[in-house]
Amino acid sequence: MRAIWEGTGVLEPHLQELKRLEFLYEKSGGEEPIYVFKHALMQDVAYEGLLTTRRQAVHAAAGRALEALYADRVEQVYDRLAYHYSKTEEAAKAVEYLTRFAAKTARSYAHTEAIVALREALIHAERLPAEERDRRLIDLILRQARSLSVLGRLPETLDLLLRQQERLDRLQDSSLAGPYYFLLGNTYSLLGDQERAAQSAQRSLEEAKRGGDEATMSQAYFVLAREGVWSGQFLQGVEYGRQAVLLLERTQDRWWLGQAHWIVGINYWGMGEFEPALETEARAYAIGEIIGDTRLQSFAAWGTGMAYATRGDWEMGIEACQRGLELSPAPLNTALALGYLGYAYLEKRDVAQAIPLLEQAVQQFSRFRFPQQQGMFTAFLGEAVLLNGQIEKARDLAIQGLEISRDVKFWYGVGLARRALGRIAQARSALSEAETHLKEALDTFASIHSRFEVGRTHLDLATLAHAQGNQEAAEMHLKEAMICSGF
Numbered sequence: 423m424r425a426i427w428e429g430t431g432v433l434e435p436h437l438q439e440l441k442r443l444e445f446l447y448e449k450s451g452g453e454e455p456i457y458v459f460k461h462a463l464m465q466d467v468a469y470e471g472l473l474t475t476r477r478q479a480v481h482a483a484a485g486r487a488l489e490a491l492y493a494d495r496v497e498q499v500y501d502r503l504a505y506h507y508s509k510t511e512e513a514a515k516a517v518e519y520l521t522r523f524a525a526k527t528a529r530s531y532a533h534t535e536a537i538v539a540l541r542e543a544l545i546h547a548e549r550l551p552a553e554e555r556d557r558r559l560i561d562l563i564l565r566q567a568r569s570l571s572v573l574g575r576l577p578e579t580l581d582l583l584l585r586q587q588e589r590l591d592r593l594q595d596s597s598l599a600g601p602y603y604f605l606l607g608n609t610y611s612l613l614g615d616q617e618r619a620a621q622s623a624q625r626s627l628e629e630a631k632r633g634g635d636e637a638t639m640s641q642a643y644f645v646l647a648r649e650g651v652w653s654g655q656f657l658q659g660v661e662y663g664r665q666a667v668l669l670l671e672r673t674q675d676r677w678w679l680g681q682a683h684w685i686v687g688i689n690y691w692g693m694g695e696f697e698p699a700l701e702t703e704a705r706a707y708a709i710g711e712i713i714g715d716t717r718l719q720s721f722a723a724w725g726t727g728m729a730y731a732t733r734g735d736w737e738m739g740i741e742a743c744q745r746g747l748e749l750s751p752a753p754l755n756t757a758l759a760l761g762y763l764g765y766a767y768l769e770k771r772d773v774a775q776a777i778p779l780l781e782q783a784v785q786q787f788s789r790f791r792f793p794q795q796q797g798m799f800t801a802f803l804g805e806a807v808l809l810n811g812q813i814e815k816a817r818d819l820a821i822q823g824l825e826i827s828r829d830v831k832f833w834y835g836v837g838l839a840r841r842a843l844g845r846i847a848q849a850r851s852a853l854s855e856a857e858t859h860l861k862e863a864l865d866t867f868a869s870i871h872s873r874f875e876v877g878r879t880h881l882d883l884a885t886l887a888h889a890q891g892n893q894e895a896a897e898m899h900l901k902e903a904m905i906c907s908g909f
Contacts, residue, residue: 482510500526508542513549517558520546524565531717531751533569540566556589560598567605571612572717574754574790580609596633600626604638607645611652614793614830620649640669640678647685651692652794654833654870659689680709680718684725691729692834694874694906699729720749724762731766732874739766757786761799768806776806794835797826801839808846817846834875837866841879844886853890860886877906 484506492499500523507515520543524536540562547558563586570579583606590602607622623645630638643666650659663686670679684706690699703726710718724746731739743763750756764779780803787796801823808816820842827835844859860883867875884899 482506482512497522497526504539508546513546514554516546517543517550517562521562521565524569528565528569528572531572533572533752536569537566537573540569556593557595557598560586560590560593560602564598564601564605567609571605571609572752572754574752574757574786574792576609576612576791579605580613583609596629597635600630600633600635600638600642602626603629604641604645607642611645611648612792614652614832616649616652616831619645623649636669637673637675637678640666640673640675640682643669644678644682644685647682647689650689651685651834652830652832654692654872656689656692656871659692660686663689676709676713677715677718680706680713680715680722683709684718684721687722687725687729691725691732692870692872694732694872694877696729696733696874700726703729716749716751717755720746720751720755720759722746723749724759727766728762731762731769734769736766736770739769742766753786754790754792757783757790757792758795760786761795761802764799764806765802768802768809771809773806773809777803777810780806793826793830794832797823797830797832798835798838799823800826801835801842804839804842805845808842808849813846813849817843817850820846833866833870834872837863837870837872837875837879840866841875841882844882848886848889853886856886857883857890873906877903880906 484502488499488503488506489496496503500519504516504519504523507519510516520539524539524543527533527539528536544559544562544566547555547562550558563582567579567583570576570582583602586602590599593599603622603626607619607626610616610622611619623642626642626645627639630636630642643662647659647663647666650656650662663682666682667679667686670682673679683702687699687702687706690696690702703722707719707722707726710716710720710722724743727739727742727744727746729739730736730742740763743759743766747756747759747763750759760779761783764776764783767773767776767779770776780799783799784796784803787793787799800819804816804819804823807819820839824836824839824843827833827839840859841863844856844863847853847856847859860879864876864879864883867879880899880903884896884903887893887895887899
């Protein structure tokens with residue numbers, strides 16, 4: 423039931439008569455009475471009885487009244503303003519408040535609700551004057567793409583963005599092109615298209631530099647830093663991440679500053695540099711705490727957990743990844759937290775805990791079309807299943823992981839899958855096959871300078887050489903493993 427009028431005047435006698443007839447009741451509202459329909463059905467009948475033009479006038483009047491009443495706290499009524507102006511002919515007001523409402527809901531990670539509002543805003547934007555319409559439409563599409571991406575709806579995000587290419591080219595506006603190409607690069611990156619991701623991020627950089635947009639420049643550097651992880655160019659990833667940090671420290675955008683620290687940490691993890699990885703993840707987590715953003719805290723928590731688990735601090739790794747899962751407010755990040763929690767349990771050799779978590783992660787990344795993570799966690803699941811004694815199933819999973827990772831040139835994932843196949847072959851007593859897979863894994867990790875994984879693979883080769891009766895090779899691999907460990 424909604425109040426229809428606040429105040430007295432010429433309507434007062436009519437309102438009193440409706441009250442006498444029990445259509446309305448009077449609610450205390452300070453100096454002026456507030457009249458409210460007694461039943462929603464009465465309100466609906468009254469509303470449906472209005473002519474279209476009269477309805478629009480009522481909604482416009484309600485919108486203006488709310489703007490006046492909440493002038494100093496208008497964000498509290500974005501939803502009501504969006505509702506009322508969307509029922510009027512005032513397209514600019516409808517777009518403005520639907521956009522503001524969407525931004526507010528997106529900040530609280532209610533992205534599905536934000537997308538609904540933005541789609542309605544697009545309808546009203548079509549009625550804007552021609553000189554304003556295209557820019558407004560692009561802005562709304564970019565906002566929608568951000569929300570879709572957080573929800574893991576990656577193919578839908580890509581399709582939405584690509585359909586705006588012609589309009590964007592026509593506008594020739596760097597302030598729109600920079601964010602557009604960042605989002606396009608970000609989406610290609612998550613979908614495993616490294617070449618287009620890098621091209622789009624570089625184009626975003628160029629457009630942002632032209633417009634002096636340091637915020638977008640930093641986001642483009644973030645995409646390039648994450649591409650460092652996918653391509654195995656971790657040092658370059660660290661450098662791009664640091665450039666993002668330097669730019670963001672000059673802005674007020676704390677969330678992206680935290681993300682920049684996070685991706686630097688992930689690149690350090692890939693190299694096996696765990697102390698700097700943990701330091702940068704701690705910075706990201708601290709920023710998340712300060713700004714009260716659980717998604718950033720979740721990223722940093724499971725990033726911390728994977729570093730701890732990889733270097734052998736399993737309990738600390740499990741605890742951090744569990745915290746990342748509990749804090750996660752969004753589906754894609756939840757899948758990541760699930761997967762790395764499963765990985766932490768795998769490092770501990772607790773397969774009863776690891777297997778169901780890794781299975782969930784693999785299923786979700788398949789649904790999201792996020793191949794790098796799907797391939798890597800499929801390989802981890804193969805390792806877990808091997809420890810559970812299911813050798814043939816483990817082999818099938820490792821082969822799947824290898825194929826997925828190789829298709830998108832995710833070399834870290836390729837190394838993991840090849841090493842898993844080596845361990846599985848050794849469990850089958852196929853020692854020659856095991857040696858081939860393990861040497862391929864060693865070459866892969868060496869090519870991307872993943873020192874820690876090189877060391878771990880040397881240990882596997884040492885164990886295999888011992889089983890083959892080749893003590894000289896076993897000692898050589900042990901020596902190389904110790905060098906990689908810093909001994």
